[in-house]
Amino acid sequence: MSVLVASIGFGLISTSILAIAAVGFTLQFGVTNVFNLAYGSVMTGAAYAAYVANQFGVDIWVSMVLGGLFGAALSLLINRGLYTPFARHGLGLAGIIQVTLALGLILENGLQAIFGPSYHSYQMSQGPSFHFGSMVFTAVQVGIMGIALASMIGVHALLAHTKLGKAMRATAADAPLARSCGIRTEFVTDIAWLLSGLLCGIAGVILVMDLQSFTSTTGSNFLVPVLAAAVLGGIGQPYGAMLGALIIGMVSEVAAAVTLPQYKEVIAFVILLVVLLFRPRGILAEVASLKEVVA
Amino acid sequence: MSIAWQFYISSILVYLGVDVMACWGLNLQFGVTGIMNFAYIVFQAAGAYTAAILTLGPSSRSLFQHYIGGANLPFPIPIIAAGAVGALLSLVVGTFTLRRLRVDYQAMVMLIVSLIAINVATNQVDLVNGSAGLSLVPKPLSQVLNLDLVNYQWFYVALTAVVCVIVFLFVHQVTRSPLGRTLRAIRDNEHSAAALGKNVTRFRLLAFVLGGAIAGVSGAILVEFIGTWAPGSWTYAETFVLFTAIIVGGTGNNLGVAVGALLVPVVFLEATRFLPPIGYPGLIDALQWVAVGLLALLFLWRWPRGVIPERRRRFRKPAPG
Structure with missing residues (x-):
């Protein structure tokens, strides 16, 4: 029993990291329809940015913010410099997916060329431990959960209560219509990439803070669970991504406790495949017709 | 020989x-x-x-x-x-x-x-x-x-x-x-x-x-x-090499795809075998993957139909009436 409770504790941490990453992924996809497979490599890039700052003696939490800002800037740059030109050049949805995959490969291996194949760690302490029944969290892990909660509330507030959030939802629902209603969809697209990149960068840094060491493939290995969480909830749906993260994060950790630990991700993915059999568009998605790339 | x-x-x-x-x-x-x-x-x-x-x-x-x-x-x-x-x-x-x-x-x-x-x-x-x-x-x-x-x-x-x-x-x-x-x-x-x-x-x-x-x-x-x-x-990167070969050769054209398979996995990846070793072990491999990615981007931008494009098929218009 205590193993099960402890695994729920692990599940909460996995869920926190997954939720930030999946909401970032899905926000950007919802607005722009770019299925960004370079997302995992951008996470790694942000983790390295935070690592460089951390090596210069910057505190790890400040480094995390810097990593988030780096992710935001890099995402905006990628869209302005690569995806938008390709989309305007007439490349279809399938072609754009290949562009994102190529970019992911370039970023991942470029980072490896710069930083080498070895593992790196942040200079940080995990802080005192807190006990909740048989769940044990370090101070860092409590911080991670707090950041996840704050991010989710922030995203909700943005989408539900601001004009910008409304404009984002309008663009996601129907970009040409939103444009003809006077919404500056280009500006909204930029904001979506910045916000997605910010969440992506923060997720990359806290993932490494939790794992304690990382290398150039860490982010892209984490991409598949992120995709799974985003798709499970219905892609383009931020609340669906939160739900998906909860299911994938919890199931994989609890499954690790009750079955073989090496299959924890496999079990979560099999659940995803089964869900897709019955609801091909995810749990929360109502309308998800195939749209063109919004550039 | x-x-x-x-x-x-x-x-x-x-x-x-x-x-x-x-x-x-x-x-x-x-x-x-x-x-x-x-x-x-x-x-x-x-x-x-x-x-x-x-x-x-x-x-x-x-x-x-x-x-x-x-x-x-x-x-x-x-x-x-x-x-x-x-x-x-x-x-x-x-x-x-x-x-x-x-x-x-x-x-x-x-x-x-x-x-x-x-x-x-x-x-x-x-x-x-x-x-x-x-x-x-x-x-x-x-x-x-x-x-x-x-x-x-x-x-x-x-x-x-x-x-x-x-x-x-x-x-x-x-x-x-x-x-x-x-x-x-x-x-x-x-x-x-x-x-x-x-x-x-x-x-x-x-x-x-x-x-x-x-x-x-x-x-x-x-x-x-x-x-x-x-x-x-067998990681996804290996599949990506094959995708790149198809894009470079000519998507949909069997002859073009064969040329792509010659150019990308064979010529492009084998050529680096003859480079003098530089940096740490694995540096050349990493740069090689960067190069494959850039090659795919280059072709998708400049020649999206590949070296030997798929034949444009023409069909006679049906006779009127």
Whole structure:
């Protein structure tokens, strides 16, 4: 029993990291329809940015913010410099997916060329431990959960209560219509990439803070669970991504406790495949017709 | 030619044949039908494991590697079985993923499938010997032919060439037949094809299964030659190389795809073997992947139809009245 409770504790941490990453992924996809497979490599890039700052003696939490800002800037740059030109050049949805995959490969291996194949760690302490029944969290892990909660509330507030959030939802629902209603969809697209990149960068840094060491493939290995969480909830749906993260994060950790630990991700993915059999568009998605790339 | 050079060149020719075959199979799925199969390497791996297990003999006789089943079947059977297993696995995966799912969902589900497959092959050690993989796979006909090593190499080149010709005749026949026309119609406009009464899912599944069979055969040819196969060697990046070869060569054109397979996995990746070692070990590999990615981007931007573009098909207008 205590193993099960402890695994729920692990599940909460996995869920926190997954939720930030999946909401970032899905926000950007919802607005722009770019299925960004370079997302995992951008996470790694942000983790390295935070690592460089951390090596210069910057505190790890400040480094995390810097990593988030780096992710935001890099995402905006990628869209302005690569995806938008390709989309305007007439490349279809399938072609754009290949562009994102190529970019992911370039970023991942470029980072490896710069930083080498070895593992790196942040200079940080995990802080005192807190006990909740048989769940044990370090101070860092409590911080991670707090950041996840704050991010989710922030995203909700943005989408539900601001004009910008409304404009984002309008663009996601129907970009040409939103444009003809006077919404500056280009500006909204930029904001979506910045916000997605910010969440992506923060997720990359806290993932490494939790794992304690990382290398150039860490982010892209984490991409598949992120995709799974985003798709499970219905892609383009931020609340669906939160739900998906909860299911994938919890199931994989609890499954690790009750079955073989090496299959924890496999079990979560099999659940995803089964869900897709019955609801091909995810749990929360109502309308998800195939749209063109919004550039 | 010195013996070392003969070895090198004959090996490269076998690799080329395997890559060309694999690209034809993927082209049938992606180039002709428009299925983004990012798990393609998994079907190649399934074929390779099948062929290896069917030539290695019963598992109980082996001391250092464990695998399921095991038999000692004569030469062409393991390769044919590999094709069958590739097709069967494609049928299972395709039934799950090609139904009603959008293109981008399919791409993502394929990534997940490849991750599940690698996970299972690595962790279920008694299945195909885990991360160590299978090794010491006997070479086909080596005892019957009784050739010395160099001549056996050339024999294997000939064998690969024969299989390549068979695969080519097959994909050529498929792409030029009414079936190929239907598949291209599905790629170009799924809804129009459906409106003309074509069962889109069934045809996609058919192309997926045929491509999977070819993937299995290519894996079998490769494993019987190199003698080992391990899950570390089949990540999504390997599939991406094949995608790049198809884009560079000419999506949808069998001849172009063969040229792409020569240019990308063989010329482009082998050329770096002759570079002097710089930096730490692994630096050149990393830069090589960067270069493959840049090559794909360059072609997608500048020559999206590839070196030898797909022939633009013209049809006579129906006579008026």
